Amino acid sequence: VMFYRLLSIVGRQRASPGWQNWSSARNSASAAEAHSMALPTQAQVVICGGGIMGTSVAYHLSKMGWKDIVLLEQGRLAAGSTRLCAGILSTARHLTIEQKMADYSNKLYHQLEQETGIQTGYTRTGSIFLAQTQDRLISLKRINARLNVIGIPSEIISPKKVAELHHLLNVHDLVGAMHVPEDAVVSSADVALALASAASQNGVQIYDRTSVLHVMVKKGQVTGVETDKGQIECQYFVNCAGQWAYELGLSNEEPVSIPLHACEHFYLLTRPLETPLQSSTPTIVDADGRIYIRNWQGGILSGGFEKNPKPIFTEGKNQLEIQNLQEDWDHFEPLLSSLLRRMPELETLEIMKLVNCPETFTPDMRCIMGESPAVQGYFVLAGMNSAGLSFGGGAGKYLAEWMVHGYPSENVWELDLKRFGALQSSRTFLRHRVMEVMPLMYDLKVPRWDFQTGRQLRTSPLYDRLDAQGARWMEKHGFERPKYFVPPDKDLLALEQSKTFYKPDWFDIVESEVKCCKEAVCVIDMSSFTKFEITSTGDQALEVLQYLFSNDLDVPVGHIVHTGMLNEGGGYENDCSIARLNKRSFFMISPTDQQVHCWAWLKKHMPEDSNLLLEDVTWKYTGTGASVSRGCSTNERFPQEMSVGYANGIRVMSMTHTGEPGFMLYIPIEYALHVYNEVMSVGQKYGIRNAGYYALRSLRIEKFFAFWGQDINNLTTPLECGRESRVKLEKGMDFIGRDALLLQKQNGVYKRLTMFILDDHDTDLDLWPWWGEPIYRNGQYVGKTTSSAYSYSLERHVCLGFVHNFSEDTREEQVVTADFINRGEYEIDIAGYRFQAKAKLYPVASLFTQKRRKDDMELSDLHGK
Numbered sequence: 001v002m003f004y005r006l007l008s009i010v011g012r013q014r015a016s017p018g019w020q021n022w023s024s025a026r027n028s029a030s031a032a033e034a035h036s037m038a039l040p041t042q043a044q045v046v047i048c049g050g051g052i053m054g055t056s057v058a059y060h061l062s063k064m065g066w067k068d069i070v071l072l073e074q075g076r077l078a079a080g081s082t083r084l085c086a087g088i089l090s091t092a093r094h095l096t097i098e099q100k101m102a103d104y105s106n107k108l109y110h111q112l113e114q115e116t117g118i119q120t121g122y123t124r125t126g127s128i129f130l131a132q133t134q135d136r137l138i139s140l141k142r143i144n145a146r147l148n149v150i151g152i153p154s155e156i157i158s159p160k161k162v163a164e165l166h167h168l169l170n171v172h173d174l175v176g177a178m179h180v181p182e183d184a185v186v187s188s189a190d191v192a193l194a195l196a197s198a199a200s201q202n203g204v205q206i207y208d209r210t211s212v213l214h215v216m217v218k219k220g221q222v223t224g225v226e227t228d229k230g231q232i233e234c235q236y237f238v239n240c241a242g243q244w245a246y247e248l249g250l251s252n253e254e255p256v257s258i259p260l261h262a263c264e265h266f267y268l269l270t271r272p273l274e275t276p277l278q279s280s281t282p283t284i285v286d287a288d289g290r291i292y293i294r295n296w297q298g299g300i301l302s303g304g305f306e307k308n309p310k311p312i313f314t315e316g317k318n319q320l321e322i323q324n325l326q327e328d329w330d331h332f333e334p335l336l337s338s339l340l341r342r343m344p345e346l347e348t349l350e351i352m353k354l355v356n357c358p359e360t361f362t363p364d365m366r367c368i369m370g371e372s373p374a375v376q377g378y379f380v381l382a383g384m385n386s387a388g389l390s391f392g393g394g395a396g397k398y399l400a401e402w403m404v405h406g407y408p409s410e411n412v413w414e415l416d417l418k419r420f421g422a423l424q425s426s427r428t429f430l431r432h433r434v435m436e437v438m439p440l441m442y443d444l445k446v447p448r449w450d451f452q453t454g455r456q457l458r459t460s461p462l463y464d465r466l467d468a469q470g471a472r473w474m475e476k477h478g479f480e481r482p483k484y485f486v487p488p489d490k491d492l493l494a495l496e497q498s499k500t501f502y503k504p505d506w507f508d509i510v511e512s513e514v515k516c517c518k519e520a521v522c523v524i525d526m527s528s529f530t531k532f533e534i535t536s537t538g539d540q541a542l543e544v545l546q547y548l549f550s551n552d553l554d555v556p557v558g559h560i561v562h563t564g565m566l567n568e569g570g571g572y573e574n575d576c577s578i579a580r581l582n583k584r585s586f587f588m589i590s591p592t593d594q595q596v597h598c599w600a601w602l603k604k605h606m607p608e609d610s611n612l613l614l615e616d617v618t619w620k621y622t623g624t625g626a627s628v629s630r631g632c633s634t635n636e637r638f639p640q641e642m643s644v645g646y647a648n649g650i651r652v653m654s655m656t657h658t659g660e661p662g663f664m665l666y667i668p669i670e671y672a673l674h675v676y677n678e679v680m681s682v683g684q685k686y687g688i689r690n691a692g693y694y695a696l697r698s699l700r701i702e703k704f705f706a707f708w709g710q711d712i713n714n715l716t717t718p719l720e721c722g723r724e725s726r727v728k729l730e731k732g733m734d735f736i737g738r739d740a741l742l743l744q745k746q747n748g749v750y751k752r753l754t755m756f757i758l759d760d761h762d763t764d765l766d767l768w769p770w771w772g773e774p775i776y777r778n779g780q781y782v783g784k785t786t787s788s789a790y791s792y793s794l795e796r797h798v799c800l801g802f803v804h805n806f807s808e809d810t811r812e813e814q815v816v817t818a819d820f821i822n823r824g825e826y827e828i829d830i831a832g833y834r835f836q837a838k839a840k841l842y843p844v845a846s847l848f849t850q851k852r853r854k855d856d857m858e859l860s861d862l863h864g865k
């Protein structure tokens with residue numbers, strides 16, 4: 001087979017491993033021979049792209065036993081971004097799922113040479129992350145705490161220790177650093193070749209010089225691919241086309257949106273130092289200086305993430321292989337200056353070249369994986385934000401698991417393609433956003449930071465009105481949502497610059513909004529929530545929903561049910577409220593970022609029936625939440641639809657997302673401003689005011705309300721959240737996930753959502769918990785916080801998080817009982833400082849003093865007991 005010949009050429013050329021050798025090997029391989037191979041006409045899976053992603057998916061699918069796999073590469077294997085990768089494998093990532101992917105990659109690449117006989121240049125160097133400021137050090141300490149609990153060794157070290165580990169570094173401006181000793185460097189192209197070689201030995205057929213033109217789709221399902229060498233029928237297609245993934249996605253008749261965009265990415269290479277650097281010299285990340293530095297053949301390789309990136313277009317026809325783009329020394333100059341400040345001795349060293357190669361970035365700095373919501377069998381793994389080598393092994397494994405088992409073994413929602421919709425795919429949006437994203441790679445990110453570009457895309461009809469009243473905005477799924485409202489007397493500039501891990505400047509503002517929600521009347525614009533209507537001519541809607549949702553929806557017209565949309569494992573695919581509008585019609589309210597995922601799930605599971613209609617009505621209704629503590633009794637039974645002012649057809653529902661007494665108004669969009677004005681005018685005598693999402697967050701967390709996407713996900717079940725009463729287990733009705741829940745009920749749960757109230761924490765002086773902080777029980781790590789907020793009622797910080805029970809000997813998970821939770825002494829680790837905390841399995845009763853009807857509780861107590 002051509003591929004083996006290609007490998008043997010590479011093998012012969014490889015005196016010392018590295019991309020340079022690969023480059024020359026690539027040139028000497030004969031292209032003509034590859035063309036002589038005839039493509040198969042059928043396969044189970046066609047993978048497009050022979051970079052690190054495509055080869056990793058092929059490797060893992062074949063390891064998992066899939067046989068009929070074809071990998072197509074338009075040029076030569078590993079000749080895309082993978083060829084010019086700087087080769088740094090770094091596990092110190094912000095998200096736990098990213099840390100796990102990188103950790104797996106590290107272990108996989110470590111043994112790949114032994115497995116395949118192909119040299120990959122794997123060298124364990126360790127990495128040192130420098131901190132020039134105290135805030136940067138806090139950020140590193142937070143990452144350090146999270147790395148340690150998943151078994152990745154790392155420690156915070158002093159500048160002196162940095163100098164000992166890397167003698168060329170100027171450490172005078174440093175306040176500390178994080179050392180990750182098991183990080184490595186490796187030749188990315190050789191890793192891809194090794195993965196391809198192993199895959200090929202497991203039966204994967206690899207064809208280079210073969211371009212995928214488009215994917216064939218019938219009835220929303222992949223049926224094959226059209227290539228420049230003919231067609232291949234297939235059930236699955238995997239788009240691993242790197243910077244070409246966006247174009248390729250759009251080339252189908254049924255387009256697949258894959259929001260990514262490439263920017264030029266630079267690094268320089270020097271000649272070896274007079275005393276060549278040892279191959280084990282640690283890699284340096286000086287994020288405040290915007291640069292990374294590693295040993296390269298006794299000299300230096302140094303690149304970075306500049307403030308003014310250069311997006312590039314690859315419009316139209318694919319280039320065959322990425323050429324080394326033009327050197328641009330003027331552009332690189334700030335990074336070069338930064339390098340010379342950090343390593344003054346380099347001043348006299350000869351620079352060999354400036355490498356320039358495109359790399360793809362995504363709208364939220366996270367990679368993209370998963371199945372298309374529009375086309376079944378169309379999978380994607382792309383958009384690596386300059387960490388493709390680090391993620392390659394783990395990402396390929398999770399995607400392969402997803403294809404083979406239907407789910408990856410970890411929750412990958414943060415990376416799921418379905419977190420995006422077509423709305424994030426406009427070229428202008430992507431170009432603007434990636435120009436912000438690339439510098440953000442090294443910017444210090446404090447809690448609750450927001451993107452500045454691509455804003456005001458989706459807005460509520462109340463946007464201008466709220467903006468004029470001081471609303472400060474955050475964005476979710478393209479939608480502007482008010483965070484809080486700045487009173488006229490507050491110094492706006494200071495507030496905008498309030499960037500801290502400590503008590504934020506908006507503390508008092510949010511306090512007064514929370515107080516108003518509790519003591520008077522507050523209005524929160526919640527238009528961004530996803531809203532669907534499901535209607536049928538007969539009983540089909542009820543029947544389908546009863547099967548797809550875990551709670552009983554056969555309730556009287558006008559009632560709302562809080563319910564989960566579960567998968568076969570009993571995990572939450574969605575957590576939502578469903579109102580019965582009439583006998584045959586239901587109104588479903590889901591989290592904002594569920595718009596694409598939930599739609600795809602329903603479409604996949606609903607029968608083809610022209611008498612059953614699913615409609616996305618998000619854009620038709622403005623959602624306004626009102627927390628009402630006086631002036632209006634929430635014991636009143638609201639009519640299903642009512643008039644407000646001149647406007648008819650306002651849907652009123654006895655539910656809130658704050659846990660305070662109140663209701664939601666769903667207002668046809670054209671009446672939104674009118675109704676808002678009416679409500680504000682009538683509410684004046686009750687002290688009405690606007691509130692934002694930060695107030696809502698504080699209120700919901702202190703009431704122990706878990707939110708999907710933050711606290712719960714597709715790997716957490718209702719029983720693990722204490723929500724058994726919201727599941728129709730005893731009613732003898734079948735629904736997705738029922739068997740898994742029955743088993744769990746019998747065997748017990750292995751984790752339990754718990755609320756923690758910090759005891760010895762000084763709100764003014766101590767670092768705040770935000771999310772992701774390790775939880776310790778009797779000194780042992782048991783889980784991480786999923787969200788936290790300051791409770792103005794309890795005057796304490798409240799965190800939510802799952803408690804596990806790891807066996808002390810084997811670290812295996814054991815059953816978690818209420819007794820296990822209650823008997824523990826807890827601490828929350830905030831950036832290395834541990835604070836005592838009280839664990840609770842039920843909300844604090846005094847926060848629910850207001851007497852409410854049973855069904856009001858039902859509607860607003862989203863957590864339940």
Ligand SMILES: Cc1cc2nc3c(=O)[nH]c(=O)nc-3n(C[C@H](O)[C@H](O)[C@H](O)COP(=O)(O)OP(=O)(O)OC[C@H]3O[C@@H](n4cnc5c(N)ncnc54)[C@H](O)[C@@H]3O)c2cc1C
Binds near residue numbers: 076243359388
């Ligand atoms: C300068 C630079 C330095 C980097 N340094 C690091 C680092 O130190 N550490 C790290 O973790 N990451 C690093 N990265 C990022 C990493 O290299 C990339 O994220 C990774 O290589 C992307 O792999 P990929 O397989 O997605 O894309 P690619 O390697 O670009 O592979 C995509 C492949 O798909 C093929 N293809 C596209 N369209 C078609 C089609 N229609 N038909 C057939 N084939 C097609 C292409 O020819 C290409 O070979 C760096 C990137 C750059 C540019």
